Amino acid sequence: MRFATLRARLILGFSIVTIPLVILLLSNNLYATKVVHSQVAQSNQNLLTMYMNDMDKVLEEIENYLYKASEQDQSLQSLGLYAPGTWEAYLAQTQTASDLFLNTNYYDAADVLFAYSSSYDNLLTAPQQSVSYERKQRIQEKLRTLLRGAGARYDARWNVVELDGSHALLRIVDTGEQSCIGAWVDLDKLMMPLRLLTRDGRGEALLLGKDGQPISQSSPSQSSDSLQAIRQAEGTDPRGAAYNIVKLDKRYLLMEKPSRTADLKLLLLLPERTLLEGLPYFRILTYWVPLIAAAMLILYLVFLQRSIVRPIHQLVKGMRRIRSGDLRARLEDNKLVEFIAINETFNGMVQQIEHLKIDIYEEQIRTQKAELKALQAQIHPHFFMNSLNIVYHLAQVRSYEIIQSLALHLVRYFRYATRTQVAAITVKEEMSHIHDYLSIQKYRFPEALTFEFQVDPALETFELPPLAVQPLVENAMVHGFSFKIGEPYRIRVRVYAEQDQPDGTVCIEVSDNGRGFAELQPAELEETAHALEPGDGHVGLWNVVRRCRLFYKNQVKMRFANGTPRGAIVTLHLPRSKQEAKGESR
């Protein structure tokens, strides 16, 4: 479930992009390392092969010379035939010797060419000019021992012999006539060209004998335990691998090539460091790269968190707060253009909602206030007290029927007045209520008050809010009533339909012949009644207009005028039909 968050998505997205790249980088580097290894190994293997072939070729050439001489050289063949001291023996000797010396010029890889006759234990040696006298003597001694001991049976291969700590290759070819010809090749000299390859610590070259023991090396700096390690590495070398990486004091690339002609193997060790040039550094780098990538990911996330996720969460939080009712919630400023737009819009919307709600609340409050006021207005303590006063006086006079009838009227009046739950009543009901009221008032002023009703019968069922007309009549009683000798105060209530409107406006007119309005009063009253908020005075009128407006949701007008010759006329214009909630204009 945590998967569906923005943060998770961002991480996922970033990972999907970076991880393949990092993997690519790593694998590239590894591949490059491998390629370099194998390429360098290949080229060095080629070099190695070339050297080995060179070496082999030189050995083969010498071998061919030995074969040729053993087959064709008469004096060599007769070396073993004649007893020493004879002319023929002497001739064979001198000619063989001079041939050997001659050939040392052409086969200068051979340090010593020699011929030997086993029948007379006669050894002739022809050394190269470069071989010192002492060395020649030592080689001669060694050869004598070997040749005597061989018993005229000679290996048909190049063999490794050791003399005074250095090694050489020895090849002996039998002439078949109890004589033989051979060559002694110093291995250190053969290794000379490799010295150039491996100088300055660029690598090591080693010649190994058939048991894997080192015979010759290009630089004498190899310690014995590293040679040991080489031998071990040698042993575990899988057949056919182009190269091997061994670890001695540092990592080396190990390549080998066996010789065709002798039981030798040429080993080349190249320090991996020089091969790979800068690659190890790259490799170190690529091990660091994932770490750095992770760090960057974290930073990226933190950055995104700040820039995007947080504002969005704040947005979500704000919305939640608003949902839970706190309309004070606002979003903080942000730097990003998008979020600025979002935040401003959000704040604006919330503000609107707030205002609307407040408006609604205020409406409700107003309505309640109005109702309350209406209610309050209805439960006139004065009126009630006056009525009770009348009852008291009537009781004094003992007019019990009048008291009964007054009580009934009162009951009906108050019952009706407190019936606030009713949303709408008919004209008829309202008129009857007003009739009760006025009847009660007549009990107070039996002579001074008269009233009449003129109701269009068609409008009797017309609906209006309760106690919409009552306050008008009350006002007429309270403000218009005046004692006049000779003429009673007359209130007339008329309900008629306005003619000129097609839909018809229903007019409810309350007129009297009382005091009437003062000069500016009608305008003032109109203004107060139609005002949005209840003013300090004339609350009853405002209440009526308000409730009618709420009821009809349409234009409701209250008109004040003076009658002729005197008196006030208050007309309430009500629409014929209730409009649907178009909402009153502000």
Add this chain to the structure above:
Amino acid sequence: MARTTKKAIAFVGGALGVILLAGGVWAALRGGASSGSGPSAVSPSRPAHEAAVASDADRIVMVFPSGSPRDLQLVEDEMNRYLLTKINAVVDLKPIDMGSWWDKTGLMFASNEQIDLLFTAGWMKFGDEVAKGKLLPLDDLLERYGQGIQGILNPSIIEAGKLNGSIYGLVANKEFASSKGLVLRKDLIDKYGIDLSRVKTLADMTPIFAAIKQGEPGVYPLQAQAERSPFTYMMQYGLFDMLGDGPGVLAREDASMTVVSMADTPQFAAYAQLMYEWNRAGYLNPDAATTKDNEYEAVKAGRAFAFAESLKPGFEIQASRNTGMPMATVPLTKPYTTTADTTSAMFAVTKNAKHPEKAMMLLNLLYTDPYLLNLLDWGIEGKHYVKKAGNLIDYPAGVNARNVGYNLNQAWMFGNLLNSYLWANEDPNLWERYRDFNAQADKSLALGFVFDPARVKNEIAACANVEADFGPAINTGGLDPQIVLPRYRQKLKEAGADKVIREKQRQLDAWLAERSAP
């Protein structure tokens, strides 16, 4: 707070990015820097002459018979530094051991290898090489570049290098006589209380050899090889004037100027018999017939007591330098000057030369420039020798004849010997003694005669083959001369030795006639 953290994030993010980038660049540079020195393919055979030789300077190859000292390359480099300033050329010294001289030089000629200056001598087939066309005439070069040589060498000495009217070799200014004798180990001489003054003839050495053989096991009394034995030294230019190549010699004391076959002479048989007896007595190294070991090396290694040599004043000092131990000499013939002596150490310009002019310039310098000459003779001052007083030199501290890095010791070959330094233990008057030596030597009656082998080249070649076959046996006494000599003479006859002798006689007579004619 948000602001600063945002800044911090931006900063850290930027820093990380920069680190990544820098790391990549650094690794690349690091790698790149050492890329140049990767294991590059190396050419398999590179001679030791990798030392900076100016590629545009001419390279003069100088070939002479000698061993190769350890510090040869150092001395050569030093010489080249100097030569570049003098003649804008460098020299490539190629010493070749005498034992393999013919084979090697033969190969060099056959393969057209560059040889600018070649050592040659009357006793080293000088005439033969001229006949084969291997050498270039030097008259013109000498005129143009050899002013110094002309100033130093006696015109008659320059004449000695003439053949068929052209000069083919220029001889070093040295002693022009030689006496033949033996070089012996002084310490053993002293040990056995040998009185060398009592040795007059070769045969007188017999008891001495016997004593050595008995008293010093492992030391051969006489170290010899086929071409260098008392026999060869005594016979050739000791008792006879060989008159150049090929059979036919003139007996030293013979006033009749008759060219004879050396093999027929009584001395020949006598010495052959002596060698045979010595050989049988075990006085010679057993491989004398077949070896080419250097006698000096053998003595140095403590394996030999004496050997034959061509002697001159102060030779024992030179020999001591070569063997690293004090040597004594005993001359067995009186000093003798033959044409061969006047051509005993020459340099010629070969047909394989790439820079003949520069070669002549170099040669000229060797006669006139003591600095260059002594570089070549003795090595680098301070390293191989130090100056004592005047022209005397000695080994530096800690250096001696055995371990000195440059022991070429062939000063007798090069240039004007009188310019060469003398060793502290040599006679400061050595050059005087040389002059006296030259003056007092017996002059061969055929001095100045140079034999032209052109007409008997084949016979000479055939006789040479016979020599090659029989020489070792006779010279080292390997076989009984009673058996061998008759055969030898027979073979020589078959090879046409008589024809050669007749030709020599003819030319000699002609030359004599020419000389005596006004």
